[in-house]
Structures are given as C-alpha cells and as structure tokens.
Amino acid sequence: MDIKSKLFFPLLLLGFLFSDPPPLPWENAVKEHLPPGVPVQDYTPTVVPNGSTAKYQIVDGVKVFHLTAEEIEWEVAKGFTIKTWGFNGSVPGPMIEVAEGDRVRIYVTNKLPAPTTVHWHGVLIVCGMDGVAGVTQPAIPPGETYLYEFIFPDSGTFMYHPHFDGMTQEGMGLMGMIVVHKREPDPAKRPDRDFAIMLHEWNIDVGTARPNTLRMDFNVLTMNGRVMPDTEPLVAELGDKIWVRYGNLSAMDHHPIHLHGYSFKIIGSDGGWAKDPSVLLPETTVLVPVGSAKVIEFLANNPGDWIFHCHMTHHTMNQMGHQFPNMVGMDVGDFDKRVRKLIPGYMTMGVTGMKDMTKTGMPIPKNSIPMLGYDGPFGQTVFGGMANILRVREKTDHYKDPGPYAFPRGSMASPATIGDLQRDGILLQNQ
Numbered sequence: 001m002d003i004k005s006k007l008f009f010p011l012l013l014l015g016f017l018f019s020d021p022p023p024l025p026w027e028n029a030v031k032e033h034l035p036p037g038v039p040v041q042d043y044t045p046t047v048v049p050n051g052s053t054a055k056y057q058i059v060d061g062v063k064v065f066h067l068t069a070e071e072i073e074w075e076v077a078k079g080f081t082i083k084t085w086g087f088n089g090s091v092p093g094p095m096i097e098v099a100e101g102d103r104v105r106i107y108v109t110n111k112l113p114a115p116t117t118v119h120w121h122g123v124l125i126v127c128g129m130d131g132v133a134g135v136t137q138p139a140i141p142p143g144e145t146y147l148y149e150f151i152f153p154d155s156g157t158f159m160y161h162p163h164f165d166g167m168t169q170e171g172m173g174l175m176g177m178i179v180v181h182k183r184e185p186d187p188a189k190r191p192d193r194d195f196a197i198m199l200h201e202w203n204i205d206v207g208t209a210r211p212n213t214l215r216m217d218f219n220v221l222t223m224n225g226r227v228m229p230d231t232e233p234l235v236a237e238l239g240d241k242i243w244v245r246y247g248n249l250s251a252m253d254h255h256p257i258h259l260h261g262y263s264f265k266i267i268g269s270d271g272g273w274a275k276d277p278s279v280l281l282p283e284t285t286v287l288v289p290v291g292s293a294k295v296i297e298f299l300a301n302n303p304g305d306w307i308f309h310c311h312m313t314h315h316t317m318n319q320m321g322h323q324f325p326n327m328v329g330m331d332v333g334d335f336d337k338r339v340r341k342l343i344p345g346y347m348t349m350g351v352t353g354m355k356d357m358t359k360t361g362m363p364i365p366k367n368s369i370p371m372l373g374y375d376g377p378f379g380q381t382v383f384g385g386m387a388n389i390l391r392v393r394e395k396t397d398h399y400k401d402p403g404p405y406a407f408p409r410g411s412m413a414s415p416a417t418i419g420d421l422q423r424d425g426i427l428l429q430n431q
C-alpha cells in the first residue's frame with residue numbers, strides 16, 4: 001500500500017477534527033477502523049434475482065472494486081435483446097455488497113463514448129468522493145479510469161449511478177444497488193432471506209434494440225433488468241424473516257409495489273433504518289419514489305405463489321403501444337369478415353380488452369416481447385413487466401425454484417355448482 005493511501009483517512013480526519021463539532025457522519029467509522037467484513041460470518045449475503053454481486057479483492061484491509069461503464073447487449077426477456085449501456089456487462093450493474101465500516105477503493109473505467117462519473121447515492125461520504133461532474137470532480141473522459149476511496153459508515157440500502165447527463169446515462173441503464181450490512185454475528189438476528197431488486201423503465205420501440213431516452217412514456221418496465229415472465233422468483237420457507245430491498249432509478253415514474261398474501265413493515269430507506277418497527281403502519285404496497293430505496297420486512301407465514309408487482313397497471317404490460325384507438329365495447333358487426341376478404345386472417349383487436357391479443361398465431365415482430373406477459377399454470381395472465389412471484393413453501397431444496405405451487409385440494413376458487421348456488425340462495429338472471 002503506498003503512503004498516500006495509508007494516510008488518506010487519518011489525514012482527512014485530522015483536518016476535520018480541527019473544526020468544531022457536530023461529529024462527521026463517517027468519523028466513528030474511521031476511528032473504529034474495523035477489519036473488512038466477512039460474508040456469512042458477519043452477515044447473510046443478499047440475493048439478487050436475475051443479477052449478480054460485484055467481485056472484490058482485499059488489499060491491505062481495503063476492499064477493491066472495479067466498475068466499467070460500457071456499451072452492452074442485454075437480454076430483457078427471451079427473444080428480446082437490447083443494445084444499451086451498463087456496468088460490468090449488466091443492467092443493473094453488479095450489486096456492491098459490503099459491511100458497515102468497510103473501507104473501499106472503487107475504480108471506475110469509462111468505456112462509453114461520452115464522459116461519465118459515479119455517484120454513491122445515499123452513502124454519507126466525504127464531499128470530494130460524491131461523483132458529481134462539474135461540482136466535485138471533472139467528468140471522467142472516455143477511455144480513462146478514476147479512483148474513488150471512502151468508508152461505508154452505516155448499514156443500509158443505497159444505489160450507484162452516473163452524475164453526468166443522467167437522462168441519457170441512467171436512462172440507458174447505468175445503475176446498481178449497494179447493500180451495506182450491519183455486522184451481526186448471531187444469524188438468528190439477521191433476516192433469513194434478503195433480496196435486492198432495482199426498478200427501471202425504458203422506451204424501446206417494438207422491433208428495435210435501442211432504448212430511446214428522449215421519450216417520457218415507457219413500455220418496458222423491469223425488475224433487475226428483466227420483465228415478467230423472465231423475472232426469477234423469490235423463494236422462501238415458512239418461518240423465514242424476509243427483507244426485500246427495492247431501489248428505483250427510473251426516469252419519471254414512482255412505482256407502488258404491491259405484495260399479495262402478506263402485510264409488511266417498511267423498515268428502512270436509503271436514508272437509514274426505522275428506530276422502532278413496532279410503531280410502523282402495516283402495509284401491503286410500498287411506494288418506491290424515483291431516486292430512493294425502500295426495505296420491507298415480513299414473516300413468511302402463508303404458503304403459496306404470491307405475485308408482487310407495480311400496481312400501475314400500465315407497468316405490468318410488455319411493450320404496450322399507447323397510440324391505439326379505444327376499442328373496448330365497440331360493436332364491430334361483420335367488419336372483420338368483410339376485411340378478411342381483402343386481408344386474410346384480419347382481426348380487430350382490443351374490443352374486450354388486451355386479452356384479444358392472446359389469440360394464437362399472431363406473429364410478433366422480431367426482437368420484441370409479447371404484451372401478454374406471463375402464461376401461468378392456469379393460463380394467460382395478461383400480466384407482465386414490473387412483476388414477479390414470491391414462492392413460499394414449507395421446505396425447499398436450498399431455496400431452488402420449486403416451480404408452481406401445488407394447491408391443496410379444495411383451496412382454490414372453482415366454478416360454482418348448482419348445489420352451491422341453491423344452498424346460498426344465489427339466483428342467476430338468465431336461469
């Protein structure tokens with residue numbers, strides 16, 4: 001370790017100590033000088049569905065990371081790959097996972113055709129490491145590598161993203177989650193399952209591969225860079241204490257993420273943790289505003305396949321066009337029959353809603369995702385995009401995806417029998 005690195009934090013602290021209190025946000029962490037946190041021993045690693053965790057090496061007690069911003073090809077769903085920008089080959093970039101008090105050196109290499117920076121959203125660090133182009137540093141020119149060096153003083157859920165031409169660069173997918181774990185030697189006091197999901201939105205014309213960051217309406221809504229039906233289910237066992245950490249770096253939309261089957265508490269944000277979760281209001285939907293992170297906690301006490309999704313209904317459609325005429329309820333008479341004389345196979349769409357699009361044999365354009373979304377074990381859902389499934393089982397094989405839920409006999413909604421109707425005095429009008 002060179003002398004400059006060795007003296008970096010002590011000198012920085014010394015400089016600030018000559019000024020008056022209050023204590024600096026990272027002052028204690030510098031004084032405590034904890035050794036690098038060890039996964040499993042100090043914390044239970046966070047699961048990143050469809051994603052990855054950033055690799056690091058430890059050099060003289062400092063965790064060293066390397067992020068490369070570059071043009072990538074990214075598979076949003078099977079059969080739908082986009083050309084965009086990401087960190088280390090993915091959208092979002094790999095999650096940076098550390099323990100509170102960890103000291104890091106993060107190298108950022110710019111392989112983009114434009115200047116960039118990286119800002120550590122929510123992390124309380126010294127101003128010169130804040131990554132704001134023009135304010136705290138010059139933008140990193142294409143081809144160059146900058147070094148950021150700081151301490152993660154607090155546990156929490158944060159994010160990283162460029163702070164230069166955010167509309168283009170965040171819009172193209174340059175972003176990632178940061179999870180800083182509390183050091184907790186007793187696994188019983190940690191969550192059993194801890195998930196991180198980054199929310200994002202894109203405008204990608206059907207059949208094209210380039211996100212259009214100039215538009216302000218969005219037709220591809222992703223969780224960790226993927227859309228339902230290709231989002232990887234979250235798997236838990238009965239009795240597990242579950243955390244889900246959501247981050248939102250969409251361009252324009254806040255996402256209210258609703259979970260079926262459970263009531264939860266919002267125990268943390270990118271600003272810190274709730275002091276006393278017992279006083280928090282129980283919720284079933286967590287609003288994740290743009291530029292924020294929210295952490296929910298609940299106990300897995302209800303087995304099944306539970307959908308969780310953005311409750312904005314346009315955000316659970318894939319590549320919806322927004323310029324269609326409104327056809328719902330229209331009486332088209334024999335119009336289709338007459339048009340079919342000219343265009344064989346013609347079918348008017350949308351008369352009973354978007355399920356019309358499920359008619360089989362409809363070719364979809366190359367490199368696009370069908371609007372329909374997830375085809376479940378009981379049929380078409382007309383539901384996709386920013387959505388996923390939480391699978392809770394009594395037991396699992398090391399949390400491998402157990403596949404669709406086997407519903408106990410008699411526990412599912414089913415067609416009403418004449419006996420049911422008569423017993424309860426339900427009269428159907430047409431009978």
Ligand SMILES: [Cu+2]
Binds near residue numbers: 312
């Ligand atoms: Cu949404």
